[in-house]
Amino acid sequence: MSVPSVRERRFELKLQPTLAGDGWGFRLSETFGDTKEAVAKVDAARATQFRRAVLEAVAASGYAPGAVSPSRCRPFNLQQGPGVRLALTVCASLPVVKPLRRRAIAEGVGALSPEEALYWYSRTSGPERGRALRALRLLLADD
Numbered sequence: 001m002s003v004p005s006v007r008e009r010r011f012e013l014k015l016q017p018t019l020a021g022d023g024w025g026f027r028l029s030e031t032f033g034d035t036k037e038a039v040a041k042v043d044a045a046r047a048t049q050f051r052r053a054v055l056e057a058v059a060a061s062g063y064a065p066g067a068v069s070p071s072r073c074r075p076f077n078l079q080q081g082p083g084v085r086l087a088l089t090v091c092a093s094l095p096v097v098k099p100l101r102r103r104a105i106a107e108g109v110g111a112l113s114p115e116e117a118l119y120w121y122s123r124t125s126g127p128e129r130g131r132a133l134r135a136l137r138l139l140l141a142d143d
Contacts, residue, residue, distance in 0.1 A: 011083025012036065013057065017070035018044045024070045026054065028087055030125075039125075040090040049099075053089045053106060057082035081114055084121045088112075091124055092136050101141045108140030 010031045015024045025044040029036050042050060055065050060082035067076075078086065093105040112120065123132035 009080045009083065011039070011078040011080075011087065012075045013054070013078055013083075013086070014075040015068065015070065015072050016044070021070050023047070026050075028083070028090065030083070030087070039087045040094070042090060042094065046094070049093070049102060050086075050090055053086050056110075057086040081117070084117045085109055085112075088117060088121055088124065088136070092133055092140070096137065096141070101137075104141045105137060 012029045023044045025047045028039045061078045093102040
């Protein structure tokens, strides 16, 4: 794992296990310096559609994929690139109902260059968030 620079965004992924202990939801927060801002919160019932994206982000940040389990107590400290991709995937596809469209959005976010991903993340976290998310969905899902 690399040490973050002062200017680099980091993301914190906290798994939230179910009461039965057989599944998990998650909360994704952006950390910048001493500040922490919630990006997305997904309950266990909807988290199954994001398992692949979560595993990819965790592995790209230097963790073993086996570390993702309901028994994990410590949050994952994600690097900027994987954190931005996970945030875009979750925010853009969470309200989408059609599974094929969700998959197209997730694959489209994965195909974005690092610069494009940062551009879309900055657009979707700003004041015109709703319009930017809709534009990203239209661009990636081609509906």
